[in-house]
Amino acid sequence: MIGATSLVPTAEGSSVDSAEAVPLIELKHISHSFGTPSDIAARLAIALRLAKPAPRLRAIDDVSLSVRKGEVVGLVGESGCGKSTLGRVVAGILPPTSGSVLWRGRDIKTLSPSERREAKLRVQMIFQNPYASINPRRRAVDIVGEAPRVHRLINGDFDAFVDEQFRRAGLDPALKRRFPHQFSGGQRQRIGIARALAVQPEFLVCDEAVAALDVSVQAQILNLFMDLRERLNLTYLFISHDLGVVEHISDRVAIMYLGRIVEEAPAEEIFARANHPYTQALLAEVPRIETTKRSFAAIKGELPSPLAPPSGCHFHPRCPHALPRCRTEAPRLEVVAAGHRSACHLNGVCR
């Protein structure tokens, strides 16, 4: 185990070199649906046609995504598109209904219990709401120090270890005896970051980690993420609805719409040559600082209910280019350029 004195990442380690070709995390055909499992009485009632099966919400629908070591993958989508659920699956908090999660090329389900625990520790999550994601009744020192203590990651002095974690997240260790309410929103988010980093993860899932922060604080936290990435050789899945933020820090971007990834490409590519009509609409509506006043032109319609997603391509009711085929057949993610995949029937038509 890594102790307080060896906070250096293991990037130079030989075990990593051999695994370089293998993605750090790979999702294969992940689906997840929410709903209450029916008990025997309910199943009987359904069989006798006395009741309808309880509705199930398909939050993720056959998603495959891989993240290589050292990469920052931005996951973008509007509320209810399943991006947070996918983040939880990656972080190991939520077991998927079907599909497999591969950690360094090995299916999590085939790992021994101790290997699985180790793999879970290597993936940590940072949450959106710095007010709800840390326990208000515990002191900052316990919030940050509890997990490494439980997992016996501290070789030396506990206080020295926690101080180091505080400094790394840009917090003054002198404040560690304080309670969360004595910190500002930005500082609280730093506590969440210190807590996640205290168990020496390699992979951070940031779920809207800067969405609740003011612009100036957001800039400070984004800078911290980028510094940490360099210093600790971290890999990120950066979930956000804010394309400006995602464009800034991601190497690769995946766009989700109603449970499916509709487009995936290197960041520069997607912002320069968005292929999917939904991505194009999203990009057109990103509020940017303009120097001339101009009117807003919005795409029509609202997000459909994920309980009853539209048939075929989920985006077809709002799509300005929808074809008859889009109503009946769901397009598959296909390569449109090097490293660029998009799920749109138009690509087949144009070619």
Next chain:
Amino acid sequence: MNATALLQVRDLQTHFGPVKAVNGVSFSVGRGEVLGLVGESGSGKSVTGFSVIGLVDPPGTIVGGKIIFDGRDITRSGREEMRSLRGRRIAMIFQDPMMTLNPVLRIDTQLIEAVQAHEDVSRAEARARARDALGMVGIPSPDERLQAYPHQFSGGMRQRVVIAMAMLHRPDFIIADEPTTALDVTIQAQILAEMQKLVAQNHTSLIWITHDLAVVSRLADRIAVMYAGRIVETGPVSDVLTRPLHPYTAGLIDSVPSRNRRGERLRQIPGMAPNVARLPAGCAFAPRCARADARCGEAVPLFTAGMREHRCLHPLPEVRA
């Protein structure tokens, strides 16, 4: 323009005990003008809005200054007087539509009540007005939607209902407090398009309170930037955003990721927002400011040049490197 301004706020001070949430704010809004009031949390932008519409809750009180609406001082207007103005001539839209809507009443009940509060019309007529208002803000099949309860609407649609309610009496003045912050980008764009159309059609004056410079840049005519209870800079939107004079405004603009080169460190403002209960005597931004010197510790006057105003002894040069 001050002579014809619909709303004039002069040296407004709204305090919550020792917390000087609004600490000497002056601005004016002309007829049909859109003012973007920008600031970060705790800067006093919402309290400014609440003060204007007379909805500051105790322990908050307006301890000084004047609010002049359409030539009338409404700073110390009584409850009844404010009630007759609110909803009819001045309306407010909040970030959370459920602050406006009653969750246990149908939309029609609430809209009809709002119509009849100010006008002596029959229920049928009020209902027709409510239906038209829903149609105007782009709610499909307004007749059926009138029968629905707030929870049967999506977040974006609920915000449209609230906007329809605010527009019922075609007010001269609307205060919108971050009404699109909680919405998705595509829905935000729809609401902004709708608002833009409505205020232009009705020649409504609008204060748009937000932390989002990007929204303001497209929507507003003028911008006022607040920091720690004071307006630090005012001016036409494009001027302020392209050539900010106050270092805080410049810092805010520079922190926006799209204003930075991809993947590089963002230009951040050092330090943290000050505690408004213990403000320094001079410029509140001085402890975080690279341009500050000893003079900034004393009260900073307001500098005016044409349409632009700022409170900084060391404003940025007109042309920035």
